[in-house]
Every structure is written in C-alpha cells, then in structure tokens.
Amino acid sequence: MKKLVIGLLTVAVLLTGYMVLGSIYKYELYDMAMTAEKSRADLVEKEVDINGIKVSYLEGPKPEGKPTMLLIHGFAANKENWIRFAGNLNEDYHIVAVDLLGHGKSTKNPALRHDLDDQVQYLINFLNAKQLTKVHLVGNSMGGAISSLFAATHPERTLSVSLVNPAGVFDHRSVLQDYLDRGENPLVVKKVEDIYTLLDFAMEEKPFVPWPIPVVVAERSMANQALNEQIFEHLKTDQHSYNFKDELTKIQAPALIMWGEQDRVINYKNSEIFDQLIPTSRTLIYPHIGHVPMIEIPEQSASDIDAFIKGNA
Numbered sequence: 001m002k003k004l005v006i007g008l009l010t011v012a013v014l015l016t017g018y019m020v021l022g023s024i025y026k027y028e029l030y031d032m033a034m035t036a037e038k039s040r041a042d043l044v045e046k047e048v049d050i051n052g053i054k055v056s057y058l059e060g061p062k063p064e065g066k067p068t069m070l071l072i073h074g075f076a077a078n079k080e081n082w083i084r085f086a087g088n089l090n091e092d093y094h095i096v097a098v099d100l101l102g103h104g105k106s107t108k109n110p111a112l113r114h115d116l117d118d119q120v121q122y123l124i125n126f127l128n129a130k131q132l133t134k135v136h137l138v139g140n141s142m143g144g145a146i147s148s149l150f151a152a153t154h155p156e157r158t159l160s161v162s163l164v165n166p167a168g169v170f171d172h173r174s175v176l177q178d179y180l181d182r183g184e185n186p187l188v189v190k191k192v193e194d195i196y197t198l199l200d201f202a203m204e205e206k207p208f209v210p211w212p213i214p215v216v217v218a219e220r221s222m223a224n225q226a227l228n229e230q231i232f233e234h235l236k237t238d239q240h241s242y243n244f245k246d247e248l249t250k251i252q253a254p255a256l257i258m259w260g261e262q263d264r265v266i267n268y269k270n271s272e273i274f275d276q277l278i279p280t281s282r283t284l285i286y287p288h289i290g291h292v293p294m295i296e297i298p299e300q301s302a303s304d305i306d307a308f309i310k311g312n313a
Helices: 002-040 080-087 116-129 142-153 175-179 196-200 215-221 226-238 242-248 267-279 300-311
Strands: 043-051 053-061 068-072 092-098 136-139 158-164 257-261 279-284
Touching: 002 080, 002 215, 043 116, 053 080, 053 116, 053 142, 068 080, 068 116, 068 142, 080 092, 080 116, 080 300, 116 142, 142 158, 142 242, 158 300, 196 215, 215 226, 242 267, 257 267, 267 279, 279 300
Parallel strands: 068 092, 068 136, 136 158, 158 257, 257 279
Antiparallel strands: 043 053, 053 092
C-alpha cells in the first residue's frame, strides 16, 4: 500500500511538472507543431510589406509551368487553416495561402477598412507585389465571399474560383443567426474555453488537435477580440459599395460551390442561390461535414477542386 501511494504521488508530481512546463512553453510547442505541419506540406512562411501593410503568407514550391492557387481563409481564421489541404496540391499548383488584413500575422489596424471589396484590393496589391498575374481562387466562408467579389471584379486575374461554404448570401437561416439574435457570437473567442465551443460549432468531423494548439489559438484570438468584433459588425451592415448578389452574376471564370451539409455557420441551402446567380457554376454538397471541409476532409476537398480545375482546363 505504501508503494502504491508513493507511486501515485510520483505520477502526480510528474504530471504537475509537465503541466507547469507546458504552460510556460506552450507557444514554443505550438510553433514546433506548426513548423512540422508546414514542413510536411512543403510550405514556407513569408511576409511582404506593401506600402506599410504587412502581409503574412505561406508559399509552396513553384513547379515549372504550373498555375498559382491562392487560398483565402474565413473570418477570425488564418492561413494555417489550409496547411493539410495544401499539402495535397503542391505538385500541380504553386500554392499561396495568405493571412487577410486584420488576421493571423498580417497587419492589424482598426483604422483600416476590412469590408469585402477592401480585402479584394489588398489581395490585388499582394498579387502585384508578388508579380502574380492570374490565379485559381479558393476561399472559405468570408474568404469565399471575398473570392466571389474578386472573380466578379477582376475576371482578367481569375482562372477559376472555388467557394467553400462561402459567406455573402444568407437567404436560408443558420444556427449562427439564432445565436446572434440572442446577442451571442460563437465565432468570436472571448475566453480560452470558447475555442472548444467554436471547434464543435464549426466542424462536424473534427480532426485530432493536440494541446496546446487550441489554447494558443484561443489566446491569440482573445488578443484580437476587439478587431474581430469590429470586422464582424462591419460585414453585417448593409452599407457596402457593392450589391453582393449582383456581383455574383458577373463571374465569368469556372466556379465550384462546395458545402458541408451540416454547416451551422451558414446554411448549406444558400448554395442554391450561389448556383442560380453564377452562370458558370456547379455545386458539390458533402454530407456529414460542417463549415470547414478543407480541415475536416482535406484530401477529398483538395482532390475535388483539383478535378474541377483540370476538368475545365
């Protein structure tokens, strides 16, 4: 009995020590994990300064003669959302995943504008700085709305556009809208525990995410809470310089609409509106998948976009 007690005390001490050390080095552990993920996907983190605005991005190899694919994340997310997805496409595309203004490691300045058309212009400036002329656009959620507007207003720069659970059309009500009506927003992290609620809310098929990744993501989101709320409120307003549905009708490039049927953020039935308005579109619905197919089913979603692009070449 005495040996058992000593053994349990030893385990308790070791676990306590691990937790203490882990809490001290959680950011280092997070960076190590992300570095390993990026290495496996053959992506390198870079940044460029454009007239005082810093843009952080991930870039893969540039296979000779292969086109560029620009990956655009959603609201309060970052370029890392695309890592596992991108790792399936590096052989056939020059992959670039960007942190949008106000997100990730890109410039965060509440004095700057963050509406969809503003983000489109920032992306154009980024592509010009990188000397990239035409791209295949892939955007998720808010990034899907940005991709739509980009394709509509810059057809000469758009090879194709893949919209992954895109924002911009909300004719069919979602679970998120019920939360917003109660004055709650599960997309904005205010305390560490919120990140687990967000993961459950956004994904139907959650990949394994080891500690301390969720904690670090939560703490960084909390630090950006005020700007996230400002961006979200601005996106909700009707005071835009464009009519989003009218812009959809102007898209000329081949368009793929992809949606997880269990999306609680934006109702998948809005895919019908996108499909009706975009003259060049086709739609793919994933049963049992939520708001972020590129995270939930990275191999399949990458394969489907690849097949779509090659089928329209």
